[in-house]
Amino acid sequence: MDIVSTFFNVDVLLRYYPLLLEGLWRTIALGVLSIVLGLIGGLLLAIARLYGAKPVRFLAIVYIDVFRAIPVLVWLVIVYYALPFLGVRLSAFASATTALTMISSAYTAEIYRAGIEAVPRGQFEAAQSIGLGSFDLMRDVVLPQAIRIVIPPLTNNSINVLKDTALASVVALPDLLKQATQAQALAANPTPLIGAAILYLILLLPLVRLVAVFEARYSRRGAR
Amino acid sequence: MSQPEAIISMKGVGKRFGKFEALKDIDLEIARGEVVVLLGPSGSGKSTLIRCINLLEEYDAGDVHVDGIRVEKGKKLQSVRQEVAMVFQAFNLFPNHTILDNVALGPVRVRKLSWKDARERARRLLDRVGIAEQAEKYPSQLSGGQQQRVGIARALAMEPRILLFDEPTSALDPEMVGEVLDVIKGLAGDGVTLVLVTHEMGFARQVADRIVFMEAGRIKEIAPPDDFFTATRNERARAFLDAVLNH
Ligand SMILES: Nc1ncnc2c1ncn2[C@@H]1O[C@H](COP(=O)(O)OP(=O)(O)O)[C@@H](O)[C@H]1O
Ligand SMILES: [Mg+2]
Numbered sequence: 488m489d490i491v492s493t494f495f496n497v498d499v500l501l502r503y504y505p506l507l508l509e510g511l512w513r514t515i516a517l518g519v520l521s522i523v524l525g526l527i528g529g530l531l532l533a534i535a536r537l538y539g540a541k542p543v544r545f546l547a548i549v550y551i552d553v554f555r556a557i558p559v560l561v562w563l564v565i566v567y568y569a570l571p572f573l574g575v576r577l578s579a580f581a582s583a584t585t586a587l588t589m590i591s592s593a594y595t596a597e598i599y600r601a602g603i604e605a606v607p608r609g610q611f612e613a614a615q616s617i618g619l620g621s622f623d624l625m626r627d628v629v630l631p632q633a634i635r636i637v638i639p640p641l642t643n644n645s646i647n648v649l650k651d652t653a654l655a656s657v658v659a660l661p662d663l664l665k666q667a668t669q670a671q672a673l674a675a676n677p678t679p680l681i682g683a684a685i686l687y688l689i690l691l692l693p694l695v696r697l698v699a700v701f702e703a704r705y706s707r708r709g710a711r
Numbered sequence: 712m713s714q715p716e717a718i719i720s721m722k723g724v725g726k727r728f729g730k731f732e733a734l735k736d737i738d739l740e741i742a743r744g745e746v747v748v749l750l751g752p753s754g755s756g757k758s759t760l761i762r763c764i765n766l767l768e769e770y771d772a773g774d775v776h777v778d779g780i781r782v783e784k785g786k787k788l789q790s791v792r793q794e795v796a797m798v799f800q801a802f803n804l805f806p807n808h809t810i811l812d813n814v815a816l817g818p819v820r821v822r823k824l825s826w827k828d829a830r831e832r833a834r835r836l837l838d839r840v841g842i843a844e845q846a847e848k849y850p851s852q853l854s855g856g857q858q859q860r861v862g863i864a865r866a867l868a869m870e871p872r873i874l875l876f877d878e879p880t881s882a883l884d885p886e887m888v889g890e891v892l893d894v895i896k897g898l899a900g901d902g903v904t905l906v907l908v909t910h911e912m913g914f915a916r917q918v919a920d921r922i923v924f925m926e927a928g929r930i931k932e933i934a935p936p937d938d939f940f941t942a943t944r945n946e947r948a949r950a951f952l953d954a955v956l957n958h
Contacts, residue, residue: 607803609799609801609803610803610805612767612797612799612803613797613799613803613804613805613865614805615765615767615792616765616767616792616795616796616797616866617792617796617816617817617821617865617866617868617869618789618792618793618817618821618869619816619817619820619821620789620820623820623821627805627808627816627820628805628807631807632806632807
């Protein structure tokens, strides 16, 4: 047995790549959905944390801290295996989306908050002084400026969410990793695992590069 | 001249930052159309005082009324802020909007004008402050003097009855001070009420109806400018004037 026929077995790859692709799409669907929902949830949480009434603010802080502290895998397993005891039975895909979104929201909330706090106080005051309400103030003045600051860290967080999708294979979601381990078992050959790793890299490397590009661009422009 | 009613009324206003008393027992009535200049050493509370008028600073004692409405958090605050516009030392233009939209934004969001109408009006205002040809640029592309004139146009776009200026020329290179002061001079006597903090003494004397002199959070003297500059009886004011006029 040589290395090539063990790890890079073309026959095995040709036989099982449809399985891998199917898993890849599910991984992408799970990742994109969790990222988008996490971006929305995080923004609402950040605003609740910054401007909510005292109890709202307190709850937001508790949420953000708890979900940044809990391991993704632990929360995922709880959502999938523990919620049914409360009568809430979610599919593997729905469980994974819920768990990843809830945790991603906590991280993006902190990112947005840092971005909003980095907008100079004079911008808030100028907007208030012309009579803008808090919604217009956020939409027209503060968030457009904050977004520039938070694009690199938000992209970074999105990478983490995409990577964390692999944990969903634990709750039997046929994502890319799960499909690859299945194919590996069927073929009695690890080539599908290598194939999956390469697909993850193809998916994620450009994003990693993108963060570097964003960081260079926005730090240059941010130098006011 | 008949006695005009006060458009701004401050009674017993106090403000603390922690233990520090930035404003103490401020009583001040400002008439409709009046031009009032606040003078005083740095840290005497001038900024804090004018920021209480549109509640950028929340006072913790006394009352501030604008046009009969108490200035406080709540539903009526926004209507007060529509009447009271402010021009800032650091300009505080919105860097994510063009010059034109900096001026048009308030009328669109607050007065519910269409963008088309608001931009048309904004153009006229930019023309009035002498920078119509910069309309499509962004704030960072303008000189300080030009930015501050945009700041004034943005304030005027709300058609305020009261304009507050907090050291509008202090962040400017000396050669740009004149162009901004000229614009402000053009506003005096237009019926709009002006409350200004400035260190430009010649300008203050020229435009003010009254000078308010502050020190250590208190109003020490209120006088017409000629009286104040030539014959103040207040020892502190005298010392202040000696210090700034001999520089
Ligand atoms: N946000 C703040 N927190 C703490 N102290 C402040 C704050 N703003 C102003 N002060 C203090 O209040 C005093 C008056 O400030 P200010 O009104 O800005 O004075 P002026 O405009 O006359 O220079 C100063 O001693 C200043 O340090
Ligand atoms: Mg000041």
